[in-house]
Amino acid sequence: MELISAKQLRDKIAARQTSSVEATKAVFARIAKIEPIVGAYISTFEEQAIPRAAEIDKRIAGGEKLGQLAGVPVAVKDNMCTTFGTTTCASKILANFHAPYNATVVEKLLAADAVIIGKTNLDEFAMGSSTENSGLKQTVNPWDTKRVPGGSSGGSTAAVAAGLCYAALGSDTGGSIRQPASLCGVVGLKPTYGRVSRYGLVAYGSSLDQIGPITQTVEDCALMLNVIAGHDTADSTSVDEKIAPVCDYLAKLDEPVKGLRIGIASSFNAGADEQVRKAIDEAIQTYKKLGGTIVEIDMPHLDYAIAAYYMVATAEASSNLARYDGVHYGHRTRKPNDYIEVYTKSRAEGFGKEVKRRIMLGTYALSSGYYDAYYLKALKVRNLIRGDFVKAFEKCDCIMMPVAPTTAFKIGEKVDDPLKMYLSDIYTIAANLAGIPGISIPCGFDEKNLPIGLQILSPAFSEEKLLRIAQMYEKQTDWHNRKPKMGVETQLKIQFNG
Amino acid sequence: MDKKIDKSQVKKVAKLARLDLSEAEIEEFAVQLNAIIDYVERMNKLNTEGVEPMAHCLPVSNVFRDDIIKESLGTEKTLANAPQQDGQFFKVPKILEEQ
Numbered sequence: 248m249e250l251i252s253a254k255q256l257r258d259k260i261a262a263r264q265t266s267s268v269e270a271t272k273a274v275f276a277r278i279a280k281i282e283p284i285v286g287a288y289i290s291t292f293e294e295q296a297i298p299r300a301a302e303i304d305k306r307i308a309g310g311e312k313l314g315q316l317a318g319v320p321v322a323v324k325d326n327m328c329t330t331f332g333t334t335t336c337a338s339k340i341l342a343n344f345h346a347p348y349n350a351t352v353v354e355k356l357l358a359a360d361a362v363i364i365g366k367t368n369l370d371e372f373a374m375g376s377s378t379e380n381s382g383l384k385q386t387v388n389p390w391d392t393k394r395v396p397g398g399s400s401g402g403s404t405a406a407v408a409a410g411l412c413y414a415a416l417g418s419d420t421g422g423s424i425r426q427p428a429s430l431c432g433v434v435g436l437k438p439t440y441g442r443v444s445r446y447g448l449v450a451y452g453s454s455l456d457q458i459g460p461i462t463q464t465v466e467d468c469a470l471m472l473n474v475i476a477g478h479d480t481a482d483s484t485s486v487d488e489k490i491a492p493v494c495d496y497l498a499k500l501d502e503p504v505k506g507l508r509i510g511i512a513s514s515f516n517a518g519a520d521e522q523v524r525k526a527i528d529e530a531i532q533t534y535k536k537l538g539g540t541i542v543e544i545d546m547p548h549l550d551y552a553i554a555a556y557y558m559v560a561t562a563e564a565s566s567n568l569a570r571y572d573g574v575h576y577g578h579r580t581r582k583p584n585d586y587i588e589v590y591t592k593s594r595a596e597g598f599g600k601e602v603k604r605r606i607m608l609g610t611y612a613l614s615s616g617y618y619d620a621y622y623l624k625a626l627k628v629r630n631l632i633r634g635d636f637v638k639a640f641e642k643c644d645c646i647m648m649p650v651a652p653t654t655a656f657k658i659g660e661k662v663d664d665p666l667k668m669y670l671s672d673i674y675t676i677a678a679n680l681a682g683i684p685g686i687s688i689p690c691g692f693d694e695k696n697l698p699i700g701l702q703i704l705s706p707a708f709s710e711e712k713l714l715r716i717a718q719m720y721e722k723q724t725d726w727h728n729r730k731p732k733m734g735v736e737t738q739l740k741i742q743f744n745g
Numbered sequence: 746m747d748k749k750i751d752k753s754q755v756k757k758v759a760k761l762a763r764l765d766l767s768e769a770e771i772e773e774f775a776v777q778l779n780a781i782i783d784y785v786e787r788m789n790k791l792n793t794e795g796v797e798p799m800a801h802c803l804p805v806s807n808v809f810r811d812d813i814i815k816e817s818l819g820t821e822k823t824l825a826n827a828p829q830q831d832g833q834f835f836k837v838p839k840i841l842e843e844q
């Protein structure tokens with residue numbers, strides 16, 4: 248399989264230099280070889296994907312004008328509803344759940360003539376930073392199979408990094424697109440809250456969740472955003488396009504931003520590992536050479552972002568996950584003694600440890616006597632964090648910082664210490680609390696050859712500019728062209744040797 | 746570190762959350778939730794007097810549409826994922842004692 252970008256493949260299919268069937272078959276051939284090592288997918292749909300690809304090829308041959316992703320094999324995180332296959336959220340409680348409708352983003356991918364080839368693994372209900380909390384399987388980092396891919400969209404980022412699809416969708420509640428993108432060396436965008444419809448995205452933290460693209464290049468990211476952005480009457484929090492128009496994110500992508508002012512919070516960035524800091528500093532130097540100027544900004548409340556986030560997100564989660572009651576859908580315990588046990592035992596058997604922990608934390612934060620001290624306090628801190636960004640963006644066009652304090656960590660390294668795991672979200676969480684967009688782009692490797700991501704944050708609904716800023720850097724560097732050596736023979740040997 | 750959450754507190758919250766936790770889980774969560782809450786309390790260093798709580802980062806308001814009958818999911822699809830159903834209703838264990 249030739250590793251070209253999604254847009255390159257689309258153009259080749261349109262020009263009939265290759266076909267969607269050829270590309271889709273090649274992806275499935277690669278999945279057959281590499282997926283047993285990577286474990287990116289919860290389900291794949293070869294039987295329906297090949298005929299769909301053939302139908303798209305036929306329509307192209309017939310001279311029909313097709314959608315923006317015509318014939319391109321893509322993957323979807325398994326917390327987005329599809330009428331085909333299952334929608335598991337990587338949870339035992341939904342292991343056999345067949346959604347009765349498609350998420351809006353899935354409808355949009357289909358309308359753009361994409362070929363959906365599978366649904367990717369995640370931390371159960373998107374709660375985690377390593378994909379180790381999946382109740383169904385383990386995903387490894389394609390750059391080092393002893394390490395985590397990041398999370399919670401680790402299946403999607405591993406699939407894109409390993410060439411097991413051309414592009415994918417993830418969801419980001421506290422960094423779940425950007426952090427695994429950074430750890431897997433791919434591009435990941437969390438759009439502004441309200442830019443992309445959440446209809447059919449299984450809810451975790453409803454005021455924080457946002458769907459976004461995970462891709463090989465910034466250009467692919469713009470292409471995917473073109474397909475999924477926009478108002479949806481089925482999601483009351485998706486934003487009216489009269490207020491915030493959706494544009495063609497590809498149209499001016501190659502136009503550099505003139506007089507770019509880059510906000511840096513030096514003391515905040517100092518918390519990252521030395522090699523991460525070095526890569527970020529070098530990336531900023533590249534922007535300086537491109538005409539960017541550095542503006543030192545003060546973000547006094549960012550140190551409180553994790554504390555506020557883990558109250559707000561878990562409170563919302565405890566409420567959202569109340570729907571898993573063993574009555575309407577999902578797992579039900581075998582022999583309940585009374586109706587209360589239908590709830591308590593079904594939930595205890597169906598949910599994994601991290602999900603239980605967050606439900607407990609959120610229930611505690613919302614419970615009588617603690618509401619003001621924890622939940623309400625967190626909402627106030629959230630407002631202060633938003634204020635930090637408002638002030639900062641008066642002085643700069645974007646803010647640059649690391650995505651994660653470290654590169655990919657070892658499988659098992661942090662699973663027993665939830666607080667330690669939460670702290671690895673330090674750089675990504677604030678964007679969700681403030682609702683602003685953020686992107687992770689590859690900006691180097693550490694001495695273990697593990698990828699490092701640069702995070703760029705920008706004001707609400709400025710995705711067009713954000714992508715142009717990212718593109719300026721990508722055009723100067725070739726980090727994004729480096730692919731993990733998934734030398735199948737050696738990898739398989741490692742696996743057989745245990 | 747003073748214990749904010751003890752085992753009885755964990756049991757109480759588990760009851761509110763409708764989670765049947767094992768004794769081992771209760772012990773584990775008591776330790777872990779304490780550590781997390783202890784960390785969260787750093788928020789108390791901030792003076793938030795006069796700061797509006799922000800539940801949502803966008804101004805959210807009710808969205809209305811015209812009261813027009815649209816196609817709905819239908820009984821069959823609605824019940825398709827139910828653990829137990831009788832073709833018309835979701836089935837659950839009996840909740841009323843017989844007299």
